[in-house]
Amino acid sequence: MRILQLSAEIFPLLKTGGLADIAGALPAALGAAGCDVRVLLPGFPAILAGLHDAMPIGRFTMPWGESVQVLAGRLSAVPDAARQPIHAYVLHAPGLFERPGNPYEDAQRRPYADNHRRFAALGWAAAHLAHGLDANWTPQLVHGHDWHAALAMACLKHWPGGVKRVPGVYTVHNLAYQGLFEARLFGDLGLPTAAFQVDGLEFHGQISFMKAGLFYADKITTVSPTYAREIQTSEQGFGLDGLLRARHNDLSGILNAVDAAVWNPALDVHIAHHFDAGHLAGKARCKAALQQESGLEIGKDAPLFTVVSRLTDQKGLHLVLAGIDDLLRGGAQLLVLGSGERELEQAFADAAQRHEGRLAVRIGYDELFAHRIFSGSDVTLVPSRFEPCGLTQIYGLLYGSLPLVRAVGGLADTVVDADLATLADQTATGIVFASFTEADYRHALRRALALYRQPRAWARVRQTGMRQDFSWTQAARRYTAVYQALLDP
Ligand code: ADP
Numbered sequence: 445m446r447i448l449q450l451s452a453e454i455f456p457l458l459k460t461g462g463l464a465d466i467a468g469a470l471p472a473a474l475g476a477a478g479c480d481v482r483v484l485l486p487g488f489p490a491i492l493a494g495l496h497d498a499m500p501i502g503r504f505t506m507p508w509g510e511s512v513q514v515l516a517g518r519l520s521a522v523p524d525a526a527r528q529p530i531h532a533y534v535l536h537a538p539g540l541f542e543r544p545g546n547p548y549e550d551a552q553r554r555p556y557a558d559n560h561r562r563f564a565a566l567g568w569a570a571a572h573l574a575h576g577l578d579a580n581w582t583p584q585l586v587h588g589h590d591w592h593a594a595l596a597m598a599c600l601k602h603w604p605g606g607v608k609r610v611p612g613v614y615t616v617h618n619l620a621y622q623g624l625f626e627a628r629l630f631g632d633l634g635l636p637t638a639a640f641q642v643d644g645l646e647f648h649g650q651i652s653f654m655k656a657g658l659f660y661a662d663k664i665t666t667v668s669p670t671y672a673r674e675i676q677t678s679e680q681g682f683g684l685d686g687l688l689r690a691r692h693n694d695l696s697g698i699l700n701a702v703d704a705a706v707w708n709p710a711l712d713v714h715i716a717h718h719f720d721a722g723h724l725a726g727k728a729r730c731k732a733a734l735q736q737e738s739g740l741e742i743g744k745d746a747p748l749f750t751v752v753s754r755l756t757d758q759k760g761l762h763l764v765l766a767g768i769d770d771l772l773r774g775g776a777q778l779l780v781l782g783s784g785e786r787e788l789e790q791a792f793a794d795a796a797q798r799h800e801g802r803l804a805v806r807i808g809y810d811e812l813f814a815h816r817i818f819s820g821s822d823v824t825l826v827p828s829r830f831e832p833c834g835l836t837q838i839y840g841l842l843y844g845s846l847p848l849v850r851a852v853g854g855l856a857d858t859v860v861d862a863d864l865a866t867l868a869d870q871t872a873t874g875i876v877f878a879s880f881t882e883a884d885y886r887h888a889l890r891r892a893l894a895l896y897r898q899p900r901a902w903a904r905v906r907q908t909g910m911r912q913d914f915s916w917t918q919a920a921r922r923y924t925a926v927y928q929a930l931l932d933p
Contacts, residue, residue, distance in 0.1 A: 445927050447474060448533075448583035450484045450570050452547060452563070452592035455706070457494040457519065459811070460546065461754060462700070462835045463590055463617045466667070469703035470923070471530045473916035477924045482531040482581065483519070484573065486566055486592075487541045494520050495534050502577040504568060507634045512537040512565050514577060527705065533578070535569050560625040563653060564633045567595030571603055574610035585927050587613045591623035594657030595633065598645055601660045602635050611930040613923075614661035616654075618832050619675050619682050620758060623653030647683070658687050663926050664695045667833035668854030672697030680830055698923060699857055700833040701916040702842065707815075709843045709910075714815035719844070721910035724903075727819065727844050734820030738804035740777050746802075747776045747896040750821035750845065752814045752836050755784030755792070760827035760850065763885040765791050770886050772802050774893040779821070780805045781813055814839075821845035823892055827877070827885050831855045837874070841909040846902075847874035848892050850885075858914075862895060862905050873909035 453459055455468030471481040485491050492498075498517035505511050513536040518529040535541065540562045549555055556562065569577075570586050570593070588596045597612040630640050630651055640646045645656035658664060666672050672695055674680040676688045688695060706712075709727070710720040716733055719726030728744060735742045749771060753759045764780075765788075771778055780792050780803075789807045796805035806813065818824065824840025826849045833854030837847035841858070849855035855876070862872035875895070877888035895902050 445924070445931060446480045446581065446584045447927060448482055448484055448570060448573055448586045450566065450586060450593040450596055451589040452486055454483065454485060454519070458488055458490040458547060462833065465703065465835055466617065466700055467589055469701070469916060472527055473701070473920040474923060475528065477920040479924060482533060484533045484566070484570055486562065487535045487537060488547050489542055489544065491534055495532060496520065502572065504572050506561065506565055506568065508561065508632055510537065510539060512569065514569055516578060533569070533573060535565060537565060540565060560629050560651065561632050563592045563623065564595050566593060567599045568634060570596035571599035574600060575603060583610060584931055585611050585613065587615065588657060589615045590617045591621055591653040591657065594623065594653040597660035598635055598639055598656040602639060611662040612660065613663045613665065613926055614657040616664065616666040616675070616832070619654065619684065622682065625651040627651060655684060655687065658684060658691065662694070662930050664691060665698050665926060667698065667700045668857045669697035669699065670856045671832045671853040674853060696926065698919055699854065700835060701919040702835070702838055702914040704915055707839050707842060709819055712815055712819065714812045715819040721907050724844065730816065730819040734816055737816070738779050739801065740779065740804050741801045747822040747893065748820065749776050749778045749823040749825055750817050751780040751782060751825050752817055753782045755782040755788040758829055760829050760880065761788050763827045763882060764825055765795065766882045767886055767889050768795055768803065770889050772799060774889065776893060778803045779817060781810060781817055783808050818843035818845055822896065823848050826855060828852060828855060829880055834858070838914050841873055841912055842914065844906045844910050846892065846905060846909060848888055849874060849876055850880060851876045851878050867901055870904055870908055872905045873912065874905070
């Protein structure tokens with residue numbers, strides 16, 4: 445099967461969150477499952493810098509007159525000698541994409557005013573490739589990820605003069621980010637007016653890229669089974685739950701997997717001491733090194749709780765702030781790596797000043813530090829308000845850092861709460877709490893601290909977590925089954 449995968453980010457070249465991890469791992473995983481995958485990406489500076497042997501293969505013009513060139517080349521893959529480079533198409537449109545910093549926002553963290561144009565161009569590029577822009581390779585199916593790629597589903601459906609030939613699969617990584625734009629910008633999208641209606645991409649008088657994906661895609665997937673159910677409810681549907689309920693036969697939840705070439709404590713090139721479920725001496729050394737590097741008091745008695753996260757309301761960080769005193773009183777330490785909303789950044793920075801030696805905070809984005817954190821951490825905190833899948837709790841599991849999570853979305857699908865029954869049958873992998881309240885979160889902290897004081901039970905839970913299988917084999921099989929259903933109905 446020839447699959448064109450479409451996303452705004454791809455690890456290791458450009459990453460703001462879990463989307464990039466998945467977009468970077470999927471081509472190799474699908475390749476191993478027998479697919480011929482190419483990726484299509486916007487020509488952000490970081491992506492162009494990682495594109496080798498680039499050749500122009502064609503161009504098209506957007507409604508406002510801008511000409512967009514499509515380059516074909518190869519992307520440097522993750523550091524794994526066995527892995528093939530990824531065949532990529534990249535949009536070369538300097539006026540749209542060649543801006544420094546965050547791919548979606550300006551230096552003041554405001555979304556770029558022309559984001560609708562930038563990602564409409566990405567959608568049309570997919571449709572052009574599906575209709576022969578590259579004479580040497582035409583996809584049989586287009587798979588788009590998140591709202592940036594969603595317009596492709598509408599472009600395929602509304603390809604001028606044509607019966608739609610190439611089906612589209614659309615994956616929701618986070619329904620909260622929708623790509624909403626004022627109706628007056630519709631003319632820039634290059635779609636017929638028929639698309640701007642309730643049975644189309646119109647959403648309460650606005651343009652919704654997310655809705656374009658959900659409405660026009662032939663199949664919809666999201667990144668965990670629980671999230672697939674949750675987004676069909678009014679609490680988590682962001683107003684799109686009706687459409688998702690109507691399309692429930694085309695919607696499936698495929699749990700994200702982990703790229704073992706990047707996240708594996710036995711081989712990780714970014715950590716100083718390696719370990720696995722049967723050999724944990726290296727983890728203790730990683731913890732001491734992490735405490736030293738972060739300015740925390742060194743010692744194994746204090747359980748080290750960590751957060752690696754975008755600092756946004758979604759991630760439940762006000763619970764983490766509210767629980768600091770309980771944690772420290774319980775003898776624990778806290779280390780936070782994150783960036784995002786200014787108030788949260790400030791609140792964590794202030795807390796670090798108050799509790800020097802026991803609470804450390806690094807504001808920013810640091811991929812390699814994240815590896816060192818998971819390797820040295822005892823508990824990975826992910827108390828999210830909602831969480832489509834979540835990757836950090838899985839990295840925590842694999843690196844022997846017990847996840848403490850809320851029972852929501854993919855967190856509920858990946859962590860087994862340590863209670864009397866799961867401790868007895870050795871299926872427990874972390875601490876799970878139910879309601880998004882300070883009381884429930886605090887109780888979960890107490891349970892984690894109590895478990896840490898029972899070293900044998902702790903070691904068993906940790907070992908069970910480290911032995912979980914989050915490899916791509918199963919997820920790739922599920923994606924190919926979705927493709928197959930469209931290509932051989
Ligand atoms: P989301 O996609 O909502 O941000 P996920 O848990 O799915 O959440 O994925 C987050 C990814 O981004 C993980 O790979 C995590 O390690 C990484 N990450 C988040 N914040 C940071 C940061 N400040 N520095 C380094 N890596 C980070």
